[in-house]
Structures are given as C-alpha cells and as structure tokens.
Amino acid sequence: MIEAEGLTKRYGEKVAVQDLSFTAAEGTVTGFLGPNGAGKSTTMRMIAGLDEPTSGSVRVNGKHYRDAPAPMSELGILLEAKAVHTGRSARHHLLALAQTNGLGRRRVDEVIEQVGLGAVARRRVGGFSLGMGQRLGVASALLGDPQTVVLDEPVNGLDPEGVRWIRTMLTELAEQGRTVFVSSHLMSEMSQTASRLVVIGRGRLIADTSVAEFIAMAGGNSVRVRSPEATELRRLLLGPTVTVTSPEPSVLDVSGLSAAEIGDVAWRARLPLHELSARSASLEEAFMQLTDEAVEYRTEAA
Numbered sequence: 001m002i003e004a005e006g007l008t009k010r011y012g013e014k015v016a017v018q019d020l021s022f023t024a025a026e027g028t029v030t031g032f033l034g035p036n037g038a039g040k041s042t043t044m045r046m047i048a049g050l051d052e053p054t055s056g057s058v059r060v061n062g063k064h065y066r067d068a069p070a071p072m073s074e075l076g077i078l079l080e081a082k083a084v085h086t087g088r089s090a091r092h093h094l095l096a097l098a099q100t101n102g103l104g105r106r107r108v109d110e111v112i113e114q115v116g117l118g119a120v121a122r123r124r125v126g127g128f129s130l131g132m133g134q135r136l137g138v139a140s141a142l143l144g145d146p147q148t149v150v151l152d153e154p155v156n157g158l159d160p161e162g163v164r165w166i167r168t169m170l171t172e173l174a175e176q177g178r179t180v181f182v183s184s185h186l187m188s189e190m191s192q193t194a195s196r197l198v199v200i201g202r203g204r205l206i207a208d209t210s211v212a213e214f215i216a217m218a219g220g221n222s223v224r225v226r227s228p229e230a231t232e233l234r235r236l237l238l239g240p241t242v243t244v245t246s247p248e249p250s251v252l253d254v255s256g257l258s259a260a261e262i263g264d265v266a267w268r269a270r271l272p273l274h275e276l277s278a279r280s281a282s283l284e285e286a287f288m289q290l291t292d293e294a295v296e297y298r299t300e301a302a
Helices: 040-047 088-100 106-114 130-144 158-176 187-193 211-217 230-235 259-268 283-290
Strands: 002-011 014-024 027-033 057-062 075-078 148-151 180-184 198-200 205-211 222-224 243-248 251-255 275-280
Touching: 002 040, 014 040, 014 180, 014 198, 014 205, 027 040, 027 158, 027 187, 040 057, 040 075, 040 148, 040 180, 040 230, 075 130, 088 106, 088 130, 106 130, 130 148, 130 158, 148 158, 158 180, 158 211, 187 283, 198 211, 205 211, 211 283, 222 230, 222 259, 230 243, 230 251, 230 259, 259 275
Parallel strands: 027 180, 027 198, 075 148, 148 180
Antiparallel strands: 002 014, 002 057, 198 205, 222 251, 222 275, 243 251
C-alpha cells in the first residue's frame, strides 16, 4: 500500500507537488495520470525516498521506505530504464542488484524468464532496443518479489506483444494482492488495466477515484445520432441544457438528452434516423477535459 498525506515538494520558488494526499491500495492497479510537468516524477521519487518531501509524508506498506529492513521486498520501482551500465550484460546487471540485496542467482534467472529476456540475457545492455531496455527495467523492479510495484511509463518502446504482456502482468500482480502504481500517458492502456486513478495537475490532486467515476465526472455520456436531416434535427434538439456537436455531415453527438428523448423528437417531426446509440466518453476524452486547466505545456493550433 502507498499512503501519501499532505505531500509537498518545493525546489526554491517552484512548487512541484503541493498538499497531495492519496492511497494506492493492495490488490489494485492504480493509474497515476497527469499532464507533463504535473509532478508525477517528483511524487514517485518521494515514494522511493530519492527526494525528501518539503512537508507531508509518504508510507509504503505502513512505513517510510528508507526504514524498510529489506527494501527490495517492500517496493520495486522503475523510474528510468536507461539507468544501467551499458557495458554489462542484462544478467550481470541483475546479479549486481541481487548481490547487494541478499538475493540469489535463482531469483535472477526467474525474473529474466518472467520478462522474456532469456535469449538475450548475456548480451550487453548497450545494444538493447528501447523495448528490451524497458523489460530489463521491469525485471529490476520485480527482482525482490516486492509487495508494492511502482512503474513509470512501463510500455514505452514496447511492441504490441510487449504491451499485452505488461497489461497481463500488472493485472496478475494485483490479483496476487500486491499494490500496483503505474504512470502512463497511454489512456487506452490505463482504461484496460487500471481500476482506480490518481490524477494530478500542477502538483495538486484532481481526482482519486475509479476509472468509471472519473469518466462520469467529465459528463462523458452522449448519444450518437445519424440522420440525413441532421441540420433540422439539431435545431429541434438544442436547448439550455443540451449540447449538440457535429463531427461529420449527417452525424450529431448530443449531450443532455437520452436516446429515447431524441427518438421522440425525431418521430414527432417525422425526421428519419439511421443511427441512435448511447456512447460513453473514453478515458482520454475525460482526461483531456478534466486536466485542461492544469496543462503547463500546450501546443498551439496552427
């Protein structure tokens, strides 16, 4: 379990994280989301004890990580997959970590197979692809068979098979009763993997909730309508509490009315309908809406 209480980190005049409180529970994959510059990396460094909070505290499995007698069994963390001596083989890198933490060679062999690096374990890391480097980083995080796992962008550089492997592995770790805390910019993966979300922006908490509740916060439900008389139907549907957009000719996306209500309006006006279907917003759409005011680095439209 990860418990953050009033977590704040300042670098001079800059506040990277401010009064952040959340819990990542056992047996759950918690997605950690936020725009670039939101304070995610700083938060994860404080979880790992690499940065000292200016105020507040964070505990891993009920204790400060620095006080853990067997750190790698408490927390396995991947922050930067490239932080490896490029002249070493993958196996020697893991052996060095194991030997400094009282772990045997058998455990090294187990995690090598677990992450799919068996065929390249004796190759120098400097020749690894980005995806292979990510797998090695994950192996390092899992080496101590930790109760809590924190991974920053674990699917970065992975091919589709690797992405599916990560997705399955995270789910299995949670099913084993472990705490899984994952940062990612890939909303499609988070929607398939995470059951809860911690979302921050400009260092502050935006949401600590389930994926479904987060989407609902954005008012993400709408109805897709397709009609050759879309223009007239739009005129009839618009109202103070109704929003209608037209992503393409003859198609309307309507918020504020149910499919039945829209169907009744079309029937009374004798307007044909070729589609009338309820749709929910995606996690990406909800994320973009709810973090819009917290975006620090924004690309201007051409």
